[in-house]
Amino acid sequence: MDVARGVLAWRKRLRSSRWRLWTALILLVAVMLSVLVFLATQYEETRDQIALEQDAETISNEIASNLVHNVQTLQSMQSLHSAPPSIRDWGVLAADFLTQRREAVRVEWRDTELRLVTHRDSLYVPDLMSVFSREQAMPDVRSACKAAQLQSSATYSNSYFWPMGSGRGVEMIDICLPIASDGRAAGFLVATYSLPGVLSELTSRSTVRGRGLGFSDADGTRLAMFSTLPGSRRNFTARAVLDLPGNPLILQLQSQRQVRGLFPNVLTAMVGALSLALLSVLYLLGRDIRRRQRAELEVGRALAFRKAMEDSLLTGLRARDMDGRITYVNPAFCELVGLSAEQLIGTGQPAPWWPPELVDEYQQRQDVRLAGQIMPRAGYESVFQRPDGTRFPVLIIEAPLINAQGQQTGFMSAIIDLTEQRRVEDLNRASRERLQATARLTTVGEMASLLSHELNQPLAAIASYASGTLNLIEQSTPNEPLHADLTQAMRRIGEQADRAGRVIKSVRDFVRRRERVREAVTPQSLVDAIQPLLSLLMNKQGVRLQIHIAHDCPTVLCDRTMIEQVLLNLARNGVQAMPPGDPPTHTGLRLLRIEAARLRLHSGERSGGRAQKSWVSFAVTDHGHGMGPEVAEKLFTPFFTTRPEGMGLGLSLCRTVIEQHGGALTHAPAQPRGTVFRFTLPGAA
Numbered sequence: 001m002d003v004a005r006g007v008l009a010w011r012k013r014l015r016s017s018r019w020r021l022w023t024a025l026i027l028l029v030a031v032m033l034s035v036l037v038f039l040a041t042q043y044e045e046t047r048d049q050i051a052l053e054q055d056a057e058t059i060s061n062e063i064a065s066n067l068v069h070n071v072q073t074l075q076s077m078q079s080l081h082s083a084p085p086s087i088r089d090w091g092v093l094a095a096d097f098l099t100q101r102r103e104a105v106r107v108e109w110r111d112t113e114l115r116l117v118t119h120r121d122s123l124y125v126p127d128l129m130s131v132f133s134r135e136q137a138m139p140d141v142r143s144a145c146k147a148a149q150l151q152s153s154a155t156y157s158n159s160y161f162w163p164m165g166s167g168r169g170v171e172m173i174d175i176c177l178p179i180a181s182d183g184r185a186a187g188f189l190v191a192t193y194s195l196p197g198v199l200s201e202l203t204s205r206s207t208v209r210g211r212g213l214g215f216s217d218a219d220g221t222r223l224a225m226f227s228t229l230p231g232s233r234r235n236f237t238a239r240a241v242l243d244l245p246g247n248p249l250i251l252q253l254q255s256q257r258q259v260r261g262l263f264p265n266v267l268t269a270m271v272g273a274l275s276l277a278l279l280s281v282l283y284l285l286g287r288d289i290r291r292r293q294r295a296e297l298e299v300g301r302a303l304a305f306r307k308a309m310e311d312s313l314l315t316g317l318r319a320r321d322m323d324g325r326i327t328y329v330n331p332a333f334c335e336l337v338g339l340s341a342e343q344l345i346g347t348g349q350p351a352p353w354w355p356p357e358l359v360d361e362y363q364q365r366q367d368v369r370l371a372g373q374i375m376p377r378a379g380y381e382s383v384f385q386r387p388d389g390t391r392f393p394v395l396i397i398e399a400p401l402i403n404a405q406g407q408q409t410g411f412m413s414a415i416i417d418l419t420e421q422r423r424v425e426d427l428n429r430a431s432r433e434r435l436q437a438t439a440r441l442t443t444v445g446e447m448a449s450l451l452s453h454e455l456n457q458p459l460a461a462i463a464s465y466a467s468g469t470l471n472l473i474e475q476s477t478p479n480e481p482l483h484a485d486l487t488q489a490m491r492r493i494g495e496q497a498d499r500a501g502r503v504i505k506s507v508r509d510f511v512r513r514r515e516r517v518r519e520a521v522t523p524q525s526l527v528d529a530i531q532p533l534l535s536l537l538m539n540k541q542g543v544r545l546q547i548h549i550a551h552d553c554p555t556v557l558c559d560r561t562m563i564e565q566v567l568l569n570l571a572r573n574g575v576q577a578m579p580p581g582d583p584p585t586h587t588g589l590r591l592l593r594i595e596a597a598r599l600r601l602h603s604g605e606r607s608g609g610r611a612q613k614s615w616v617s618f619a620v621t622d623h624g625h626g627m628g629p630e631v632a633e634k635l636f637t638p639f640f641t642t643r644p645e646g647m648g649l650g651l652s653l654c655r656t657v658i659e660q661h662g663g664a665l666t667h668a669p670a671q672p673r674g675t676v677f678r679f680t681l682p683g684a685a
């Protein structure tokens with residue numbers, strides 16, 4: 001085993017060293033190819049630069065030659081050995097010179113004191129002196145003429161910027177030629193050149209086409225430009241000296257980098273092709289490495305996020321393989337069962353959290369699920385036990401665990417602790433019972449004032465019959481037969497006592513709390529039970545009671561006390577909806593009607609025929625004002641009431657009671673006015 005591990009490690013190191021060597025060779029070849037491409041490119045650029053410098057020299061010589069020719073032309077205008085020409089003749093010669101030489105914008109004839117004798121301006125620049133007078137440029141002219149007189153030859157002045165109309169301007173330069181007559185100084189001939197005109201008129205258009213041409217000073221200051229090129233970084237630049245007497249200028253020529261094909265020669269083409277291929281391989285390799293690193297980083301982040309999410313869940317998570325052994329648990333599950341992950345991983349059945357007396361039942365249930373792979377979608381409830389003996393209810397939701405290939409590898413379970421939910425349900429149940437008891441006590445409290453009046457009548461009748469019986473006994477003789485009268489009187493006394501007892505019993509049964517027991521009860525007995533209490537309120541309000549129980553109405557399976565409370569609440573609401581005088585008595589609408597009838601619903605199929613389940617529909621109808629849409633929408637909302645003294649719990653509790661029995665409580669408008677409340681109860685089997 002150790003030898004095999006050593007061989008594997010050696011192979012791994014060998015592959016790693018080969019990969020390093022291969023990478024080093026690729027980098028070396030890439031560097032060499034890059035150097036070759038660089039040298040070939042430099043050769044081409046050097047050749048283009050030399051050609052551009054030669055063209056700059058050619059243009060400079062061409063400009064110098066043309067300027068010398070201009071000097072000769074100007075000198076021919078003045079005869080050095082004869083009398084000076086007349087002003088008129090000189091003007092004709094100057095005009096002809098300016099017409100032929102567009103680079104010249106002005107020609108002047110000045111005396112020895114540089115006073116202006118006559119001048120001629122170019123027709124092509126009519127606004128030459130529209131901004132400044134000629135005196136502004138005289139300092140440069142005097143310097144040039146002084147140097148020309150000393151050297152006895154033409155001399156150029158320093159260039160200067162001359163503004164013109166419309167915000168334009170031009171860089172100009174003057175040339176001063178001394179004039180001699182009979183060997184004596186006779187004045188000066190001054191010609192003014194436009195530097196842009198010199199560039200445009202004294203150069204070959206074919207040489208300048210597609211290039212940038214301009215003059216600059218010795219310090220690099222740009223003086224005049226004939227043409228420019230965009231993007232100076234990618235342009236070749238050549239400079240040549242235009243040696244003008246008195247003021248040399250720098251001629252600057254620019255040219256774009258010429259692309260004479262993808263590669264200048266075969267060697268460069270091969271080097272470039274190999275370089276591109278190698279760079280492509282390196283790029284693909286680097287991209288693959290980056291993608292792999294990015295994928296590994298994303299997978300790591302996803303795993304970390306999923307781990308953090310699973311650890312922060314309050315729901316327990318558990319994974320099992322196909323044999324039922326635990327392969328994963330999250331911290332919430334460990335906290336739930338009171339065991340660590342090390343104690344749970346790898347355990348099978350029976351599980352350590354199963355209660356001892358339920359092990360067989362849970363084992364059988366798990367075997368059935370694992371064999372048939374049946375997982376309830378809604379989950380199932382169970383009971384777990386911690387090591388300290390604490391038991392708690394849980395909800396288990398299981399699903400198949402599917403891998404990336406679509407194969408099931410186990411089961412994934414989510415376990416939810418139901419302890420808090422059960423505690424809340426118990427609190428809600430106790431709260432509903434207290435609310436129902438409070439509602440019953442509130443109803444009895446409202447009827448307390450009527451009970452005294454209703455009980456006084458049978459008690460007064462009992463007292464009257466008892467007094468009459470005593471009188472009969474005192475007035476009769478021993479031999480007089482009083483049996484029939486005494487029997488009748490005692491019967492009346494018993495009836496009135498029973499009546500008072502029923503009233504008291506109905507109140508006691510209504511108020512007291514007892515265990516809820518559903519029993520078969522006839523609808524008539526439910527109505528009779530609330531009739532004594534209901535009569536008290538109806539007699540006070542002047543409302544008649546009408547009861548209709550269908551002859552085929554079956555018994556109902558219900559909690560007698562709770563349904564009596566529902567009937568009493570609905571009837572009491574109906575009576576209170578008809579205050580005294582509304583509706584009037586003569587209309588016959590001061591009537592409360594209680595009805596009960598059979599309601600048949602098809603609930604299922606049995607062998608060969610249709611099974612029918614009996615339902616009983618109760619209806620309580622009043623003839624009050626009815627209710628609007630706003631009231632109807634909030635009618636069953638707890639604590640919503642339209643009476644100042646009401647609690648707003650009656651109808652909400654009534655609907656809760658009916659729904660607990662499997663029925664439904666609804667309401668609808670009655671005809672011709674009022675409201676009808678209906679509820680259904682299941683019939684007893």
